[in-house]
Amino acid sequence: MSYGPISVAIESSSSLFTKILHYTQSTNLPKGQSLHAHLIKIGSSSSCIYLSNSIVNLYAKCHRLSDAHLAFQEIQNKDVVSWNCLINGYSQSGRRDSSISVLKLFKQMRQENALPNPHTFAGIFSAVSSLGDAGFTGKQEHCLAFKLGYLSDVFVGSSLLNVYCKAGRNHIVEARKMFDEMPERNSVSWTTMISGYAWQRLVKEAVGVFRVMLWERGDDANEFVFTSVLSAIALPEFINVGKQIHCLSLKNGYLWTVSVANATVTMYAKCGSLDDACSAFELSSEKNSITWSALITGYAQNGDCEKALKLFSEMHYSGMNPSEYTLVGVLNACSDFDALREGKQVHGYLLKLGFEPQMYILTALVDMYAKCGNISDARSGFDYLKEPDIVLWTSMIAGYVKNGDNENAMGMYCRMLKEGVIPNELTMASVLKACSSLAALEQGKQIHAHIVKHGFRLEVPIGSALSTMYAKSGSLHDGNLVFRRMPARDLVSWNSMMSGLSQNGCGTDALELFEEMLLEGTKPDYVTFVNILSACSHIGLVERGWSIFKMMSNEFGIEPRLEHFACMVDMFGRAGKLYEAKEFIVSAASQVDHGLCLWRILLSACRNYRNYELGAYAGEKLIELGSQESSAYVLLSSIYSALGRLEDVERVRRLMNLRGVSKEPGCSWIELKSQFHVFVVGDQLHPQIIHVRKELWKLSKLMKDEGYKPHFDPCLELEEL
DNA sequence: ATAGGGTTAG
Structure with a gap:
C-alpha cells in the first residue's frame, strides 16, 4: 500500500500545467517543447485532458500549426476544447489556406458528432470573415449558431457581424441590421461595424457609427475604435473630419498608442496632406516600422x-x-x-x-x-509563381503596355482568361489601352463585351479607356456614345476623346468639346492643349491656334512644352506658312530645348510644298545638330538632287554613311486566322508572294479605274527607295 | 484548471 508515487505524479502534473500556461502566454516555444517531451516521457500527457489541450494550445499560440495538429491527433478523448484550441490556432493565422482548413476541421468536428460551443463559432466566423466575399459561406454556420442559441453571445455576435461586414457591398446592410439588433454590444462590436464601413469606403456611415458610439457609449471607446474610424478617412474631401478625430484622439489620450498614431499618419497621407502626415509622424512618441512605412x-x-x-x-x-x-x-x-x-x-x-x-x-x-x-526581369518574377493572382497578371499586362509591347499584353490577357482568372478594372483599362495603340477594333469590342459581362461600370478608368479605344480605332460614334454615358468624366477622359476626334479628322468637334469642357468647369492641362493645337493644325486654323497657344500660358498658367511648339510648327507648315514656321522655331529656341524635333517638322512641310531652299536650310540644321534619323539625310539629299547640287548630294550621303545612319526597312503585318503574316518592303520571301502581288496589281488597277492619280514627286520617290 | 471576437502598413 503505497500512495507515494501517485501523489508525486498528481502534484507534478498540476505544477506542469501551470508551467504550460506560462509558456503559452509568453509564447516560449523552446521551454514549451521540452516540457512536452517531459510529459511524453513520464507518460502523463494523455492521462489528463486539460494537459493535452494545453499542449495543443501551446503550439497553436506559437504558430506551429502542424505540431498543434499532431498533438491534437494524439488525444484519445477529444473534447470541445481540444477542437477549439486547434480551430482557433488556424483561424488566428489569418492566412487564406488556414481559413480553409478551419472550415474543413469544423466539418470533421460535426461528422464526429462533437457539439460546438460559442468559443468554436467565434473561431469559425473569424476564419470565414477573412475569406471575404469569395468565401462567403457564413449562412449555414449562421443558421447553426442560431439553432444552438448562441447568437446572443457577444463574442459570437461580433465575429458573425464581421463575416457580413467583410462579405462585400451587398451584405453591409444586413450587417448593420444585425448590429442594430444585437442584444449586447461592446467596444469590439462597435469597432467591427466601423471598420466594416471603412472597408467598403462608406466614410459617412463609418463616422456616423463612431459619433453614435461616442454619444452613447463614450466610455467603451479605445484605440481600436480610433484606428478603425481613421482608416475610413482616405480622401482629401474628408480631411476636416479626419482632423476632428485626430483632435479627439489627442484629447482622450489615445494618440499615444502606436496604432492610433500610425493610423493618423496614414489618414493624412491618404488625404493627400503630406505636411500633416509628416508632423503627425514627427510628433508620434513611439515609432515602429509601420509608422515609417505609412509615411x-x-x-x-x-x-x-x-x-x-x-x-x-x-x-x-x-x-x-x-x-x-x-x-x-x-x-x-x-x-x-x-x-x-x-x-x-x-x-x-x-x-x-x-x-x-x-x-x-x-x-x-x-x-x-x-x-x-526591364520587362524580361518582370517576366521572370511573374513566371516564378505558379498561380499568379489578378493583381500580378494586371501588373504584367500593364508592364507590356507601358513598354509598347501591345501584342504580348494581349497575349497575356488571353492566357489569363483561359486560366479562369477574373479581370479587374485596371486589367480592363490596360488591355483597352493596348487595343487603342494597336487600333485593334475587333479585340477592343470583345473587351467591351467582357466589361459588360463582368458588370464593370463605365467609370474612370474603364470608361475613358473604352471611349479612347473606339475613338482611336476610328469608331468616333461609339467612342462618343461611351463618353456620353460615363457617369463622370475626368480630365483624362476629356483629353482622350479630344485626341480621338482630332486624329480622325474631326478637328471642329474637338474644338467644340474643348469649349464644353471649359463650360463644365474642368481645368485643362498641357495634354489638352497638345490635342487642341493639333486639331487646329489638322483643320488649318492658324489664327485660332495662335490665340489658343497664347491663352494657354496667359489664362491657364501652363507653360508651353516641346509638344506645343511642335504642334505650332506643324500648324504653320501644313498651312504653307513656311517662313512663319521658321521664325517660330528660331524664337522658340529661347523657351525650350527643341533640339532636332522642330526642324524635322519644318523639313517635311518644305517637302510637301516643294520649297527646296528652306527645306535645304532645315535639313542642314538637322545634320549640323547630328540627327540620327535616316529620313532627314535622305530627304535632304533628294532636295539637293532636285536642285541639281550634286556635290551636296554626295556630301550628305557620305555623312550618312560616316555616322552609320541607315534606313530601317518598312514593315507591316496582318493577323489572319490567328496567324501573323509579316511583309517587308520588296518582300520575296512570303510563301504566297506571287498571289499577294497579283492581288495588289488588281487593286492598283481598280484604283486607277476609279480615277485615282498617284502623286509623283521627285523628292518623295527618292525617299521611298 | 484548458479554448473565443475587433484596429494600423501593400
Missing part, C-alpha cells in the same frame, strides 16, 4: 518618390529595420520614379532579409521592373 508609402503614392526614397535612407540610419511593407512602399516609389538601380537594391535587400516571397511582394517587384522598362 514612405504616403509620399510614394502622392508622387513624391524622391522624398520617399530619402525617408527610407533616414529610416535605415535611424536603426529601424524595414518590414516587407516598407520595402514594398519603397519599390512602388522606385517604379514611379523610374529608379531601376534603387529598385534592384531593394530587391537585393528583400533577398538578404529573407522575406518569404509572398504575392504582394512579388507583385511590387514585377511592377517595379516592368515600369522601369
Whole structure:
C-alpha cells in the first residue's frame, strides 16, 4: 500500500500545467517543447485532458500549426476544447489556406458528432470573415449558431457581424441590421461595424457609427475604435473630419498608442496632406516600422518618390529595420520614379532579409521592373509563381503596355482568361489601352463585351479607356456614345476623346468639346492643349491656334512644352506658312530645348510644298545638330538632287554613311486566322508572294479605274527607295 | 484548471 508515487505524479502534473500556461502566454516555444517531451516521457500527457489541450494550445499560440495538429491527433478523448484550441490556432493565422482548413476541421468536428460551443463559432466566423466575399459561406454556420442559441453571445455576435461586414457591398446592410439588433454590444462590436464601413469606403456611415458610439457609449471607446474610424478617412474631401478625430484622439489620450498614431499618419497621407502626415509622424512618441512605412508609402503614392526614397535612407540610419511593407512602399516609389538601380537594391535587400516571397511582394517587384522598362526581369518574377493572382497578371499586362509591347499584353490577357482568372478594372483599362495603340477594333469590342459581362461600370478608368479605344480605332460614334454615358468624366477622359476626334479628322468637334469642357468647369492641362493645337493644325486654323497657344500660358498658367511648339510648327507648315514656321522655331529656341524635333517638322512641310531652299536650310540644321534619323539625310539629299547640287548630294550621303545612319526597312503585318503574316518592303520571301502581288496589281488597277492619280514627286520617290 | 471576437502598413 503505497500512495507515494501517485501523489508525486498528481502534484507534478498540476505544477506542469501551470508551467504550460506560462509558456503559452509568453509564447516560449523552446521551454514549451521540452516540457512536452517531459510529459511524453513520464507518460502523463494523455492521462489528463486539460494537459493535452494545453499542449495543443501551446503550439497553436506559437504558430506551429502542424505540431498543434499532431498533438491534437494524439488525444484519445477529444473534447470541445481540444477542437477549439486547434480551430482557433488556424483561424488566428489569418492566412487564406488556414481559413480553409478551419472550415474543413469544423466539418470533421460535426461528422464526429462533437457539439460546438460559442468559443468554436467565434473561431469559425473569424476564419470565414477573412475569406471575404469569395468565401462567403457564413449562412449555414449562421443558421447553426442560431439553432444552438448562441447568437446572443457577444463574442459570437461580433465575429458573425464581421463575416457580413467583410462579405462585400451587398451584405453591409444586413450587417448593420444585425448590429442594430444585437442584444449586447461592446467596444469590439462597435469597432467591427466601423471598420466594416471603412472597408467598403462608406466614410459617412463609418463616422456616423463612431459619433453614435461616442454619444452613447463614450466610455467603451479605445484605440481600436480610433484606428478603425481613421482608416475610413482616405480622401482629401474628408480631411476636416479626419482632423476632428485626430483632435479627439489627442484629447482622450489615445494618440499615444502606436496604432492610433500610425493610423493618423496614414489618414493624412491618404488625404493627400503630406505636411500633416509628416508632423503627425514627427510628433508620434513611439515609432515602429509601420509608422515609417505609412509615411514612405504616403509620399510614394502622392508622387513624391524622391522624398520617399530619402525617408527610407533616414529610416535605415535611424536603426529601424524595414518590414516587407516598407520595402514594398519603397519599390512602388522606385517604379514611379523610374529608379531601376534603387529598385534592384531593394530587391537585393528583400533577398538578404529573407522575406518569404509572398504575392504582394512579388507583385511590387514585377511592377517595379516592368515600369522601369526591364520587362524580361518582370517576366521572370511573374513566371516564378505558379498561380499568379489578378493583381500580378494586371501588373504584367500593364508592364507590356507601358513598354509598347501591345501584342504580348494581349497575349497575356488571353492566357489569363483561359486560366479562369477574373479581370479587374485596371486589367480592363490596360488591355483597352493596348487595343487603342494597336487600333485593334475587333479585340477592343470583345473587351467591351467582357466589361459588360463582368458588370464593370463605365467609370474612370474603364470608361475613358473604352471611349479612347473606339475613338482611336476610328469608331468616333461609339467612342462618343461611351463618353456620353460615363457617369463622370475626368480630365483624362476629356483629353482622350479630344485626341480621338482630332486624329480622325474631326478637328471642329474637338474644338467644340474643348469649349464644353471649359463650360463644365474642368481645368485643362498641357495634354489638352497638345490635342487642341493639333486639331487646329489638322483643320488649318492658324489664327485660332495662335490665340489658343497664347491663352494657354496667359489664362491657364501652363507653360508651353516641346509638344506645343511642335504642334505650332506643324500648324504653320501644313498651312504653307513656311517662313512663319521658321521664325517660330528660331524664337522658340529661347523657351525650350527643341533640339532636332522642330526642324524635322519644318523639313517635311518644305517637302510637301516643294520649297527646296528652306527645306535645304532645315535639313542642314538637322545634320549640323547630328540627327540620327535616316529620313532627314535622305530627304535632304533628294532636295539637293532636285536642285541639281550634286556635290551636296554626295556630301550628305557620305555623312550618312560616316555616322552609320541607315534606313530601317518598312514593315507591316496582318493577323489572319490567328496567324501573323509579316511583309517587308520588296518582300520575296512570303510563301504566297506571287498571289499577294497579283492581288495588289488588281487593286492598283481598280484604283486607277476609279480615277485615282498617284502623286509623283521627285523628292518623295527618292525617299521611298 | 484548458479554448473565443475587433484596429494600423501593400
